[in-house]
Amino acid sequence: MKVAKFGGSSVANAEQIKKVAAIIKQDQERKVVVVSAPGKRDENDTKVTDLLIKLADACLNGESGEKELVHVVKRYQSIAEELNLSEKIVRIIEEDLKARMASSKEDSRIFLDLLKASGEDNNAKLIAAYFQSIDLEAEYIDPKEAGLYVSDEPGNAQVLEESYIRLSHLKDHKKIVVFPGFFGYSKEGVLVTFPRGGSDITGSILAAAVQADLYENFTDVDSVFAANPTVVHNPVKIKKMTYREMRELSYAGFSVFHDEALIPAFKNKIPVCVKNTNNPSSSGTMIISEREYFLNPVIGIAADEGFATIYVRKYLMNREVGFGRRLLQILEDEGISYEHIPSGIDDTSVILREEQLNEEKEKRIVERIKSELEVDDVYFEHGFAMIMIVGEGMHNTIGLSARATAALSKANVNIEMINQGSSEVSLGLAVHQEDASASVKALYEEFFGGVKEETVS
Ligand SMILES: Nc1ncnc2c1ncn2[C@@H]1O[C@H](COP(=O)(O)OP(=O)(O)O)[C@@H](O)[C@H]1O
Numbered sequence: 537m538k539v540a541k542f543g544g545s546s547v548a549n550a551e552q553i554k555k556v557a558a559i560i561k562q563d564q565e566r567k568v569v570v571v572s573a574p575g576k577r578d579e580n581d582t583k584v585t586d587l588l589i590k591l592a593d594a595c596l597n598g599e600s601g602e603k604e605l606v607h608v609v610k611r612y613q614s615i616a617e618e619l620n621l622s623e624k625i626v627r628i629i630e631e632d633l634k635a636r637m638a639s640s641k642e643d644s645r646i647f648l649d650l651l652k653a654s655g656e657d658n659n660a661k662l663i664a665a666y667f668q669s670i671d672l673e674a675e676y677i678d679p680k681e682a683g684l685y686v687s688d689e690p691g692n693a694q695v696l697e698e699s700y701i702r703l704s705h706l707k708d709h710k711k712i713v714v715f716p717g718f719f720g721y722s723k724e725g726v727l728v729t730f731p732r733g734g735s736d737i738t739g740s741i742l743a744a745a746v747q748a749d750l751y752e753n754f755t756d757v758d759s760v761f762a763a764n765p766t767v768v769h770n771p772v773k774i775k776k777m778t779y780r781e782m783r784e785l786s787y788a789g790f791s792v793f794h795d796e797a798l799i800p801a802f803k804n805k806i807p808v809c810v811k812n813t814n815n816p817s818s819s820g821t822m823i824i825s826e827r828e829y830f831l832n833p834v835i836g837i838a839a840d841e842g843f844a845t846i847y848v849r850k851y852l853m854n855r856e857v858g859f860g861r862r863l864l865q866i867l868e869d870e871g872i873s874y875e876h877i878p879s880g881i882d883d884t885s886v887i888l889r890e891e892q893l894n895e896e897k898e899k900r901i902v903e904r905i906k907s908e909l910e911v912d913d914v915y916f917e918h919g920f921a922m923i924m925i926v927g928e929g930m931h932n933t934i935g936l937s938a939r940a941t942a943a944l945s946k947a948n949v950n951i952e953m954i955n956q957g958s959s960e961v962s963l964g965l966a967v968h969q970e971d972a973s974a975s976v977k978a979l980y981e982e983f984f985g986g987v988k989e990e991t992v993s
């Protein structure tokens with residue numbers, strides 16, 4: 537049995553949803569279908585999730601939200617009309633949105649999640665109705681009734697272990713299950729969403745729960761490429777890669793698959809296949825536990841922006857027992873997680889995601905580090921990108937870092953920091969955000985410039 541997840545681009549309009557139905561019809565093993573909210577129909581379009589965020593913001597600002605509501609309803613209406621569905625489904629969606637808009641705004645994060653999640657919830661209802669209209673035996677399944685329980689962190693949920701047993705009954709479902717991605721429910725029954733792009737996570741959880749033979753992740757590209765195709769022209773396709781490689785790359789900017797979606801599949805050894813809804817006969821990229829040989833030590837190069845560093849310098853820092861713990865405790869007190877901590881003997885930098893910071897927090901952190909840790913210098917720096925070079929073959933290849941730094945130096949890029957992960961499956965480089973694209977291009981040329989074949993690995 538297969539679990540098939542269709543991303544926003546695969547369900548953006550009626551034409552795309554017809555392709556989804558054809559894909560499901562073509563293979564009877566595709567028994568569980570996870571759907572996203574309608575995504576962008578073209579480059580200048582807006583995802584329904586973003587329209588819903590605007591709607592929620594308007595309501596939270598005390599406005600009626602009528603204008604924003606019309607935008608959302610229109611998206612579903614045009615899909616329903618083109619799929620020859622009755623007006624009834626559009627009215628159901630409109631009523632559902634109005635009920636959500638009228639719910640408590642006491643906790644703005646809970647209200648925002650409730651609105652955001654409606655994108656996938658209503659799309660799943662619409663797609664199930666369409667499947668039924670073309671004689672596909674299918675049924676919308678409510679994540680609450682099915683038992684998808686998650687932690688109580690609005691916009692950042694994590695699945696609770698007990699969900700796997702609760703959701704396992706879906707494998708015995710007689711009809712095709714149409715399940716909305718992106719959200720679950722806390723133990724208190726409150727709706728909570730995963731991070732953005734989190735429908736991939738729902739698909740992976742269901743694949744693990746039903747012990748699927750394959751988790752298919754349908755998107756709008758033929759495969760995972762060795763670099764972001766919007767940065768590098770015509771990059772090589774990756775045929776096979778390991779969970780570890782994909783996690784490192786998606787964490788670092790390969791938005792094609794959510795990094796947190798790898799864990800449920802990996803733990804349960806469910807192979808993942810990234811495929812194209814617009815070209816389903818193309819074999820796609822397989823993500824598996826191990827790959828046999830390494831044609832190239834590097835499998836991909838990713839870049840992600842939005843990082844800041846806290847630079848801390850103190851003479852004899854290396855001799856001070858508990859220094860690192862006390863530094864990180866200050867961050868913990870502010871509810872901040874960190875990404876990397878490259879260190880020297882007298883100085884260290886903590887690299888973190890900028891989105892967690894604001895002016896007040898930064899001021900408090902600097903003051904506390906100064907007064908409690910008695911450092912010689914401490915300051916924040918902003919606007920960094922992390923470039924990640926990833927590959928299982930990297931740990932037994934000599935001279936890789938030298939090649940990377942030489943390539944960046946040739947491209948006139950200043951490297952702010954180098955971080956070799958302990959697993960040696962990745963090498964991270966911090967550069968200024970403006971240099972991110974030039975860095976990926978230079979590194980791609982260095983490691984893949986000579987690769988003529990369409991596929992690596
Ligand atoms: N290395 C990569 N390989 C393939 N696609 C990538 C890569 N890096 C970024 N992408 C982008 O990811 C997009 C697909 O992800 P996303 O937009 O989230 O799809 P979906 O709408 O199916 O969820 C592609 O269109 C591509 O532009």
Ligand SMILES: N[C@@H](CC(=O)OP(=O)(O)O)C(=O)O
Binds near residue numbers: 543545717
């Ligand atoms: N719709 C949500 C969840 C998601 O996974 O979407 P997509 O499949 O379009 O990446 C978002 O935009 O974040």
